[in-house]
Amino acid sequence: MGRTDERFREAYNTLLDYCGTLEPGESLPAELLLSSRLEVSRTIVRSALERMHSETIIHWSGRDKTLLRHPLPRDRLETQGGAISEEELERQFLDWILRADIPPQTALNVTDLSRRFQVPAYAFQEFLASLSRFGLVRRRPRGGWEMVGFTRDFAVELSDFRMILELNAVSHLLALPADHAVWRELAALRDEHQRLENRIDHHFHDFSQLDERFHNTIGAVVQNRFAAEFSKVISLIFHYHFQWDKTDERDRNHAAIAEHLAIIAALEARDEEAALAATRSHLRTSKQTLLASLRFHAAEDGAGFLPDAPPA
Numbered sequence: 001m002g003r004t005d006e007r008f009r010e011a012y013n014t015l016l017d018y019c020g021t022l023e024p025g026e027s028l029p030a031e032l033l034l035s036s037r038l039e040v041s042r043t044i045v046r047s048a049l050e051r052m053h054s055e056t057i058i059h060w061s062g063r064d065k066t067l068l069r070h071p072l073p074r075d076r077l078e079t080q081g082g083a084i085s086e087e088e089l090e091r092q093f094l095d096w097i098l099r100a101d102i103p104p105q106t107a108l109n110v111t112d113l114s115r116r117f118q119v120p121a122y123a124f125q126e127f128l129a130s131l132s133r134f135g136l137v138r139r140r141p142r143g144g145w146e147m148v149g150f151t152r153d154f155a156v157e158l159s160d161f162r163m164i165l166e167l168n169a170v171s172h173l174l175a176l177p178a179d180h181a182v183w184r185e186l187a188a189l190r191d192e193h194q195r196l197e198n199r200i201d202h203h204f205h206d207f208s209q210l211d212e213r214f215h216n217t218i219g220a221v222v223q224n225r226f227a228a229e230f231s232k233v234i235s236l237i238f239h240y241h242f243q244w245d246k247t248d249e250r251d252r253n254h255a256a257i258a259e260h261l262a263i264i265a266a267l268e269a270r271d272e273e274a275a276l277a278a279t280r281s282h283l284r285t286s287k288q289t290l291l292a293s294l295r296f297h298a299a300e301d302g303a304g305f306l307p308d309a310p311p312a
Helices: 003-019 031-038 042-055 084-101 110-116 122-130 152-174 181-200 200-219 225-239 249-268 272-293
Strands: 056-063 064-067 136-137 145-147
Touching: 003 031, 003 042, 003 110, 003 225, 031 042, 042 056, 110 122, 122 136, 136 152, 136 200, 152 200, 152 249, 152 272, 181 200, 181 249, 200 225, 200 249, 249 272
Parallel strands: none
Antiparallel strands: 056 064, 136 145
């Protein structure tokens, strides 16, 4: 497949994605605007419009381009492979949210972000849809996507369910034999936590990925499809905390490192009572910090962050 043909296929699929945000009967922008939006030549835009007209997706007459129907999956054109995996896309997207400190109600430009993460626009649309079921992103009324917040009740329920899952995982882990791979993983995590603790002043952002690995390592000892799916929302809320106040992030992460090391020490000592107590303490701190740090905002439907202090 030639580069020109590949550019056409990518532009065509991106144009399909854009048409998916319109309603039948609405008009498409002028060719010049489409060319700018798709970042391709007007020649490629015309070729894409001609194909869409022939497929009865649009009606094109002169300058008038009217959407006749929403595109279907079968309308898409095959493109070259090589895109990153869904897991890597999730990791890169969450890391971008953390580093850029993306606030609630930020519009998410699918075209720009699909280029940033080097995935087809339709794949990024599907990725956002997978997050939308948790209420973390949503479609905008007139098309496109945006980051959204969550209510205090959502955060409380999330924290309480996380407590149940992780305490259960700790008990499962302690029942594993001494030659199980998890013990080597915990030893490696202990060393990484200690190294990060020594350079926390300039590398505190690095804690998020280490935090995720730590909790995933413990949680992975329980083979449960529902817990695995739940880890996606855990990552977005607790590990990447895209809506947290960043002013004391260094101190929070430093304290969390100490709490992680206390859990690891109790696990390596095979002390279940101490491990469960250290885990409860860490997750309670995480819950309180989350609730105290939520930024207040008013969502369009009246829901949003509440500025309440966490319960004592």
